[in-house]
Every structure is written in C-alpha cells, then in structure tokens.
Amino acid sequence: MTIHKYLIAFVVGFSIFVFGVTFEHYKYPPYSFLLNAKNSLINFRVPISREGLELCDLPVVSHVEEGSHAFIGHAYGNPLTSNDTDFLALNILNFSGKNNHKLKSVSFTGDVF
Numbered sequence: 530m531t532i533h534k535y536l537i538a539f540v541v542g543f544s545i546f547v548f549g550v551t552f553e554h555y556k557y558p559p560y561s562f563l564l565n566a567k568n569s570l571i572n573f574r575v576p577i578s579r580e581g582l583e584l585c586d587l588p589v590v591s592h593v594e595e596g597s598h599a600f601i602g603h604a605y606g607n608p609l610t611s612n613d614t615d616f617l618a619l620n621i622l623n624f625s626g627k628n629n630h631k632l633k634s635v636s637f638t639g640d641v642f
C-alpha cells in the first residue's frame with residue numbers, strides 16, 4: 530500500500546512539474562496574462578498637465594554655505610574602477626572632508642542605500 534502512495538505522489542508531482550514547464554515555455558495563460566499585465570503596469574503613464582506651473586530656477590553654486598544639507602546619490606562610485614575596500618567614491622570623501630564643518634545633514638539616496 531505504501532508503494533502505491535509513493536507512486537501516486539510521484540505521478541502527481543511530475544504532472545505538476547510538466548504542467549508548469551509547459552505553461553512557461555509555450556506562454557499559455559495564466560503565465561502570458563500575468564506577464565502582459567505586469568508590462569502594462571510598468572508602461573502605464575499618467576498624463577500631467579503643466580498648465581499653471583511655474584518654472585523653478587535654482588541657482589548653481591560652486592561653494593557650500595554654512596548649515597547646508599547634502600543629498601548624495603549612488604555614493605559607491607564607478608564599480609569598474611573601485612575595489613572591495615572602497616565604501617564611498619573618492620569624490621564623496623573629498624567633498625565631505627572639505628565641507629563637513631559646513632553641513633547640517635547628509636542624506637544618502639540611491640538603490641544601494
């Protein structure tokens with residue numbers, strides 16, 4: 530009786546495996562339905578009306594003023610030129626070393642942080 534249970538479990542498991550591989554390989558629903566739904570959501574754009582919006586002109590500054598806030602994105606630098614011991618890009622280290630007494634806060638943004 531136990532051999533029958535193992536045989537039935539094997540046949541059911543193998544059938545589920547073949548069924549899943551067939552659906553994925555030949556792109557049958559629901560696989561293709563879910564893939565198309567995901568692509569539709571990614572490409573979904575909401576039209577934005579620019580009417581009534583003013584142009585924001587931010588001045589370009591070459592110095593850091595006292596009490597400034599720094600926002601640093603992708604601080605790890607170039608992965609092709611860095612090594613395993615580099616935690617921050619060299620220009621970030623230079624910037625923070627030169628201006629740390631002027632900065633009120635530093636925010637790290639980006640996919641790694």
